[in-house]
Amino acid sequence: DAEITQSPRHKITETGRQVTLACHQTWNHNNMFWYRQDLGHGLRLIHYSYGVHDTNKGEVSDGYSVSRSNTEDLPLTLESAASSQTSVYFCASSEDGTGELFFGEGSRLTVL
Amino acid sequence: ELKVEQNPLFLSMQEGKNYTIYCNYSTTSDRLYWYRQDPGKSLESLFVLLSNGAVKQEGRLMASLDTKARLSTLHITAAVHDLSATYFCAAPWREYGNKLVFGAGTILRVKS
Numbered sequence: 001d002a003e004i005t006q007s008p009r010h011k012i013t014e015t016g017r018q019v020t021l022a023c024h025q026t027w028n029h030n031n032m033f034w035y036r037q038d039l040g041h042g043l044r045l046i047h048y049s050y051g052v053h054d055t056n057k058g059e060v061s062d063g064y065s066v067s068r069s070n071t072e073d074l075p076l077t078l079e080s081a082a083s084s085q086t087s088v089y090f091c092a093s094s095e096d097g098t099g100e101l102f103f104g105e106g107s108r109l110t111v112l
Numbered sequence: 113e114l115k116v117e118q119n120p121l122f123l124s125m126q127e128g129k130n131y132t133i134y135c136n137y138s139t140t141s142d143r144l145y146w147y148r149q150d151p152g153k154s155l156e157s158l159f160v161l162l163s164n165g166a167v168k169q170e171g172r173l174m175a176s177l178d179t180k181a182r183l184s185t186l187h188i189t190a191a192v193h194d195l196s197a198t199y200f201c202a203a204p205w206r207e208y209g210n211k212l213v214f215g216a217g218t219i220l221r222v223k224s
Binding site: 033040041042043045048056058090092098099100101102103104105106 | 143145147153154155156157160162200202204209210211212214215216217
């Protein structure tokens with residue numbers, strides 16, 4: 001069955017470290033997204049991609065970057081982790097058309 | 113800017129009762145999405161409403177969309193404990209490439 005997987009599922013890191021969260025989907029979807037979920041803020045869009053080599057900033061993109069070298073993967077990089085980036089991160093993908101998002105299991109990141 | 117507001121944000125109800133969760137959005141949109149999230153889990157797609165007047169039902173849940181009123185409802189019939197979860201609605205932001213903007217979520221607790 002097609003799916004979307006994230007790794008690591010849990011990570012603890014220190015302020016200033018670079019962190020990369022992986023997202024891999026086998027749906028063959030063109031569209032991929034990264035959200036963060038925080039209490040009181042719901043889900044907020046960080047970055048998104050509509051295809052290979054396409055990346056776009058979302059509403060909370062500062063301190064994050066993504067790259068899309070193939071259809072299946074959209075890794076999210078925190079260049080220099082900050083405590084404010086402690087959150088649960090969800091990757092999602094969608095096919096063109098309905099816009100329905102399919103979410104990964106989430107990655108819980110703690111920045112100390 | 114598209115704003116998506118849900119109410120109530122927290123709902124505690126007895127098994128067997130009926131209730132409705134409301135989702136209002138601030139700009140024109142012809143579709144609306146509902147998701148369910150169990151504690152510590154990912155988001156699962158419940159309903160995709162693609163046109164004005166759309167109504168979809170799955171078990172004890174029924175969702176509807178009124179694009180003129182910019183309102184979607186999620187109606188719960190004869191609630192059971194297994195429906196306890198957080199429910200999110202999301203609307204596409206047309207001026208922002210139809211990216212989904214999520215409501216804050218409604219935490220539903222069904223008491224036995």
